[in-house]
Amino acid sequence: MSASVGAPRQMLRRLREVMAEHESAQARLDKVVMLIASNIVAEVCSLYLRRRDGSLELVATEGLNRSAVHNTHLKPGEGLVGLVAEQGEPKQYADAQHHPAFSFRPETGEEIYHSFVGVPILRGGDTIGVLTVQNRTMRQYSDEEVEALQTTAMVIAETLASGGILSEDVTAERGRDSSIRFVGQSISESVALGHIVLHEPRIVVTKLIAEDAELERSRLQQAIEELTGQIDEMMERGDLARAGEHHEVLEAFVMFAHDHGWRRRLDEALATGLTAEAAVQRVRNDTRARMMRMPDPRFRDRLHDIEDLSNRLLRFLSGETATASTGVLPDDAIVVARTMGPAELLDYDRQRLRGVVLEEAGTNSHVAIVARALGIAAITQCKGVVEMVEPGDAAILDGRGGEMHLRPTQEVVHAYSDKVRFQARKQAQYAALREVPAVTLDDQRVGLHINAGLLFDLPHLKQSGADGIGLFRTELQFMISETFPRLEQQTKLYKSILDQAAGRPVVFRSLDVGGDKVIPYFRGGAEENPALGWRAIRMALDRPALFRTQIRALLRAAHGRELRLLLPMISDVSEFKAARGLIDHEVTLLKTHGRPEPSTLMVGAMVEVPSLLWQFDHLLPLTDFISVGSNDLIQFLFAADRGNERVSGRFDSLNPAALRALRHIVWEAERFGTPLALCGEMAGKPLEAMALIGLGFRSISMAPASVGPVKAMVLSLDASALSARLEEWLACRTTSLREELKKFAAETGVQI
Ligand code: PEP
Numbered sequence: 001m002s003a004s005v006g007a008p009r010q011m012l013r014r015l016r017e018v019m020a021e022h023e024s025a026q027a028r029l030d031k032v033v034m035l036i037a038s039n040i041v042a043e044v045c046s047l048y049l050r051r052r053d054g055s056l057e058l059v060a061t062e063g064l065n066r067s068a069v070h071n072t073h074l075k076p077g078e079g080l081v082g083l084v085a086e087q088g089e090p091k092q093y094a095d096a097q098h099h100p101a102f103s104f105r106p107e108t109g110e111e112i113y114h115s116f117v118g119v120p121i122l123r124g125g126d127t128i129g130v131l132t133v134q135n136r137t138m139r140q141y142s143d144e145e146v147e148a149l150q151t152t153a154m155v156i157a158e159t160l161a162s163g164g165i166l167s168e169d170v171t172a173e174r175g176r177d178s179s180i181r182f183v184g185q186s187i188s189e190s191v192a193l194g195h196i197v198l199h200e201p202r203i204v205v206t207k208l209i210a211e212d213a214e215l216e217r218s219r220l221q222q223a224i225e226e227l228t229g230q231i232d233e234m235m236e237r238g239d240l241a242r243a244g245e246h247h248e249v250l251e252a253f254v255m256f257a258h259d260h261g262w263r264r265r266l267d268e269a270l271a272t273g274l275t276a277e278a279a280v281q282r283v284r285n286d287t288r289a290r291m292m293r294m295p296d297p298r299f300r301d302r303l304h305d306i307e308d309l310s311n312r313l314l315r316f317l318s319g320e321t322a323t324a325s326t327g328v329l330p331d332d333a334i335v336v337a338r339t340m341g342p343a344e345l346l347d348y349d350r351q352r353l354r355g356v357v358l359e360e361a362g363t364n365s366h367v368a369i370v371a372r373a374l375g376i377a378a379i380t381q382c383k384g385v386v387e388m389v390e391p392g393d394a395a396i397l398d399g400r401g402g403e404m405h406l407r408p409t410q411e412v413v414h415a416y417s418d419k420v421r422f423q424a425r426k427q428a429q430y431a432a433l434r435e436v437p438a439v440t441l442d443d444q445r446v447g448l449h450i451n452a453g454l455l456f457d458l459p460h461l462k463q464s465g466a467d468g469i470g471l472f473r474t475e476l477q478f479m480i481s482e483t484f485p486r487l488e489q490q491t492k493l494y495k496s497i498l499d500q501a502a503g504r505p506v507v508f509r510s511l512d513v514g515g516d517k518v519i520p521y522f523r524g525g526a527e528e529n530p531a532l533g534w535r536a537i538r539m540a541l542d543r544p545a546l547f548r549t550q551i552r553a554l555l556r557a558a559h560g561r562e563l564r565l566l567l568p569m570i571s572d573v574s575e576f577k578a579a580r581g582l583i584d585h586e587v588t589l590l591k592t593h594g595r596p597e598p599s600t601l602m603v604g605a606m607v608e609v610p611s612l613l614w615q616f617d618h619l620l621p622l623t624d625f626i627s628v629g630s631n632d633l634i635q636f637l638f639a640a641d642r643g644n645e646r647v648s649g650r651f652d653s654l655n656p657a658a659l660r661a662l663r664h665i666v667w668e669a670e671r672f673g674t675p676l677a678l679c680g681e682m683a684g685k686p687l688e689a690m691a692l693i694g695l696g697f698r699s700i701s702m703a704p705a706s707v708g709p710v711k712a713m714v715l716s717l718d719a720s721a722l723s724a725r726l727e728e729w730l731a732c733r734t735t736s737l738r739e740e741l742k743k744f745a746a747e748t749g750v751q752i
């Protein structure tokens, strides 16, 4: 018997009509399989759907025995149908019965059919069912026929997902219902129970079948042009950090966007009668199913790219560009994103934000710092999470263990409820320490300060019992504004900060932008290496008006009070001198205008560029204090980008090379009598903070949530005993001292 594909578009149209009918789900499914069978000119067409236990149930058939419907169940991987499901791709056999995987089910009466073609019904990378066609003759199905079947399968999948075809009793139970554990790296240590929000919401394709094929073709063409234009522009701008993209990711995009194979598959999908959106979805489903089964992890990386690209394309087609922060959030949102910039995280309503899960940010990247500052649960390097979650899914995010449980089982929920209670007890314990000074067992007072950047951080100063603000990142105000904050706005913020600090010291750092800290309305031009480029003090000295306005705002805000200014990214003494000159000039102007000067003005340098380590003889006599930016210092010492997860975890901050550099800074500061602090992320981790105290640091600054745990550590530490041990290790070790330090803590009862 010869078979023909018929007119696929006509079939799709009929399919749509059938699905829209007001009949029972079963009656509609029966019509669907009948329609496909007559269109493909086949004796049999059957639909199998996956059950919760992974088996495939025959839910409708044209041609096999009716009595088998809902009675035939194939175990996972069983039979040719199981094979199609497992491999997630179409299979055809001219002589199916002689295939080794063939599973004979007498109740179906299929022994008389020889040729078989099966296509998976795909949803979100999962196979949720299989659509099959059989003929008596041993025949080869044409590419067009298989293609038409795949398109039909997609339409069935989308309709199932929207609940438009099946009633409750015949609902496809997808593998998605099962619980999944994702492992990543911890950004912040709290635990959150909540519901998933996708930072870049998936576009739901509702209109699947084209009315006007030509129109769909030109819509797709235009969207592809917009997409390639957008990517080219991002490349040209060197806009790597706005959405956190790395250069190689963009390059992969460019490769795909210009990939003829991808375009051809889109065209083929369009030709079967789909809308432009549905064609994108179809190609994405097929690619995803194929790639997820590839053992080589590099293919998984490409999967991210195709996902991103498809999402972007769907956005252009729908005209929908906003992120989830502008929409309605559940009141316990756990935001999932491939990556995002720090300002994008700040766009979320803090009252509703419980956690953030990222795929690509480094643990010391700025978005990570902002997550810590917000005190929410956060993890990163959680591969594949964006594809696997569905908005609204329940999730438990364990920032401490660096894992997320998606759709957790009851047992996991119970276990975590215990953990959350434990966390609350710990918090109560830390709160009890609030008024206790941080003094070691051998009577060393350690200053514990908080890092802040916005007004909402200020209540933390009191709640945590910290000694002051060791680092106020002024750039955050700039990053979340629409335009440059004017002199008055800056003055107002700084004044409120000093008012609320109520006499506790505050170290204001001058604008530190560039690298991954992007001000959307200010572009310095494309740079090959933004972390090493035009940033922080370099920008301030080249554009003194910007810097001077900020200094003026700070001087006015201080108004007779103490003012501490910290200059970022100093790499040469001359930069410090030049900046100091500009500051002095502003002080003179202040006096000329008869405004009150600060009671004391202290100007310090951040030690975060390694070159400074060899200029202390000249720098320290000029500075009032120094503060080590260990995030940048370590990134530059090891030449490992702190925002790039591939390399950021490669070098441990407890490596002797890093610790010797830090010890050198302590020695030099002591030699010159210069007050010293450290304000990088190291300071907030009890084990690392313990090492810092062992090296001689007596003032450290951290995310507010870390003050309690770090104080508990300080109170249980014998600093001189640790210093002696560190000296021994630093004299001879070459690899990270993490294990030695942990052992020391365990043996001497230090709380870490
Ligand atoms: C640092 O580099 O350690 C630091 C505190 O500054 P930032 O993280 O803002 O670059």
Ligand code: MG
Binding pocket: 568, 608, 629, 631, 632
């Ligand atoms: Mg820095």
